[in-house]
Amino acid sequence: MTPFRDLWEMARARKGGHAAVETELPHPAPIEALHKISDSQWLSDIGKQVFSAGFNWKVVEDKWPAFEAAFDGFDPWKIRMLSDDALDDLAANRDLIRNRMRMEAIRENAAFLCALSEERRKPAGHVFVDWPKTDYVGLLELLKTRGARLGGLTGMYLLRWRGVDGFVLSPDVTAALQREGVIDGPATSKKAMRAIQTAFDIWHAESGRPMMQISKVLALTVGPTAEA
Structure with a gap:
């Protein structure tokens, strides 16, 4: 090399x-600032990256305030409990990008964040921030295997967006x-x-x-x- x-x-x-x-x-970003990011904000960021993958990012950015309102602030503990009927209603909302599979990915990623938080006994976002830099590929593998639609560049851009080194x-x-x-x-x-x-x-x-x-x-x- x-x-x-x-x-x-x-x-x-x-x-x-x-x-x-x-x-x-x-x-x-400074570690102290990263630790202040709530899991609700992480879920919002995840959702935005999932919807942006292969799509016009400007359209996603413009519609995201409507997503924040429709998903009631992206509290993962609430979003993980959304029923299929509730997802159907969200997928029919003309203020949003009506993609049922990506809507479902938001629910799956809410469950992922909650499970990770329960396992590690700290906010899921802290798990991402505190992950050893010498095993960054392990963090990417975690996002890929346990998250929904978070493999490849999507997971990398998620972490870069928030200033996590990688x-x-x-x-x-x-x-x-x-x-x-x-x-x-x-x-x-x-x-x-x-x-x-x-x-x-x-x-x-x-x-x-x-x-x-x-x-x-x-x-x-x-x-x-x-x-x-």
């Missing part, structure tokens, strides 16, 4: 200077990881994800930078859009 300092130089050369690279780097395997980042020999194809297997975790751990040890910044630097070495 290319050392991080050389990846940085590649990004600097493409962007036109160190300052230009620095201005593009995201920053993790990488996003955008096309640019994936291409950079393939170039570096970390993976030799799509990042779909557990073996590939563990190899990616190891690579990020090494680059973090070299640079001291959070994973989200390493992810962005990788993207800046590849594509004109630099998605990360």
